[in-house]
């Protein structure tokens with residue numbers, strides 16, 4: 001019996017309480033974890049509860065909203081507003097920021113994509129939630145329009161064969177927690193996650209359908225991945241959470257670069273780029289913009305100029321990001 005039941009479960013709550021003395025941060029992470037359980041339940045029951053398909057609305061970036069997008073968004077907003085520790089919320093699904101009523105306000109500003117990978121919902125392919133946390137300064141949206149270097153906590157939750165939460169505090173380690181459905185708790189399953197030091201598996205991950213739009217250095221780098229002595233495998237889920245989670249665990253490179261069609265890339269800076277960059281970097285990887293607005297910089301240092309602005313993303317280890325940098329050098 002004792003082999004089947006853990007009498008000393010290393011839960012998420014325990015980890016958070018042991019690793020921060022900030023009670024509001026503990027409440028925030030518990031609130032986020034509860035939202036993720038609700039979303040995981042809705043995603044898991046999407047077929048039987050007839051949650052596939054469109055909700056009939058269009059979101060902040062002009063995409064058709066799915067029923068599960070709307071539900072996940074409502075689950076997160078309701079939980080965060082009532083947590084008592086939030087001030088300003090930004091969601092991919094809401095054009096405008098959400099201001100928590102004064103009597104419920106706390107010190108955190110949270111940006112999130114409640115259900116990333118929406119195009120994958122209706123065929124049961126992995127989707128996820130991404131979030132970044134900033135501290136309140138003036139209680140306005142400016143609190144979120146700051147450098148990624150001010151992000152104090154970031155993470156994602158993947159809804160797949162298992163529901164897994166990965167997050168990091170600024171300057172800390174990257175930790176992974178799987179939802180144990182038998183106890184309804186996230187359990188600490190991956191301690192101090194590290195990007196494979198040798199670069200890991202030779203995998204390149206991108207939407208190669210955009211090839212014609214790419215700049216020559218990106219085209220050359222992808223050709224090099226495919227034509228190297230040990231050719232890379234192509235893996236692309238089309239859900240950023242799944243693609244980044246695989247890249248973190250197995251290695252390789254994930255790119256959604258700026259190109260002629262999308263000069264700023266496709267992914268959103270505040271709730272996709274910056275949080276994933278913090279995780280990848282704190283796990284020992286590289287999170288670069290590639291050549292963007294005349295220079296190559298870190299995604300984690302970008303300052304969004306609006307809440308839904310976009311940024312290019314090149315994430316991986318030195319072995320593979322180095323191939324892209326070399327191609328930039330060759331083209332001057």
Ligand code: AHM
Nearest residue numbers: 063116117118119207238239240241
């Ligand atoms: P979404 O937030 O509307 O779901 O879009 C973001 C998603 C990412 O998860 C994924 O990496 C990317 O868009 C896929 O884009 P594409 O279909 O152009 O390959």
Ligand code: MG
Nearest residue numbers: 113115116117
């Ligand atoms: Mg989304």
